[in-house]
Amino acid sequence: MIVTFCGHSHMSNCKEVDVLLRKYINDLIEEGATEFYCGGYGEFDSMAAHAVRDAKAAHPEIKSYLIIPYLNREYNTELYDGSIYPPIEDALPRFAISKRNQWMVEQADVVISGVSHDWGGAATTLKHAKRKKKRIISVVE
Numbered sequence: 001m002i003v004t005f006c007g008h009s010h011m012s013n014c015k016e017v018d019v020l021l022r023k024y025i026n027d028l029i030e031e032g033a034t035e036f037y038c039g040g041y042g043e044f045d046s047m048a049a050h051a052v053r054d055a056k057a058a059h060p061e062i063k064s065y066l067i068i069p070y071l072n073r074e075y076n077t078e079l080y081d082g083s084i085y086p087p088i089e090d091a092l093p094r095f096a097i098s099k100r101n102q103w104m105v106e107q108a109d110v111v112i113s114g115v116s117h118d119w120g121g122a123a124t125t126l127k128h129a130k131r132k133k134k135r136i137i138s139v140v141e
Helices: 014-031 042-055 093-107 121-131
Strands: 002-007 035-038 063-067 082-084 110-114 135-138
Touching (some): 002 014, 002 121, 014 042, 014 110, 042 063, 063 093, 110 121, 121 135
Parallel strands (some): 002 035, 002 110, 063 082
16 A cells, blocks of 8 residues: 655644654554655655654554655655656656656555645645545644
8 A cells, every 4th residue: 555645835733743644654554554655845744754764663664755856856865765756757847746746646545634725736736636536634624
């Protein structure tokens, strides 16, 4: 089972979100999740990457991947088992993150959402997940 994340770059209730992220990540591992796809931008993505890395202590079999939108940039990959560049090479640079997010949703069985308002890139990604009828778990109200 593949799990991905979508959430805002700035979060107002980080402590509560972090607790829920960790709970749902562990629940999903118990259900059979083996791979986690992270975007690597902003507070929500950082919390998700740290939570998955911490879950590896009890579940070393799980894998965490940074899904990169650009090939011509350097990324800090220390929180991840590896990185993946999805097949978005034809996307204009200004659309690369959106295309990457769509790809992540399409690969995933479950989307953990940190979306609290209906505008911006995270909200657009969540709408895409809903259109694709993905299982969505929200960690915000």
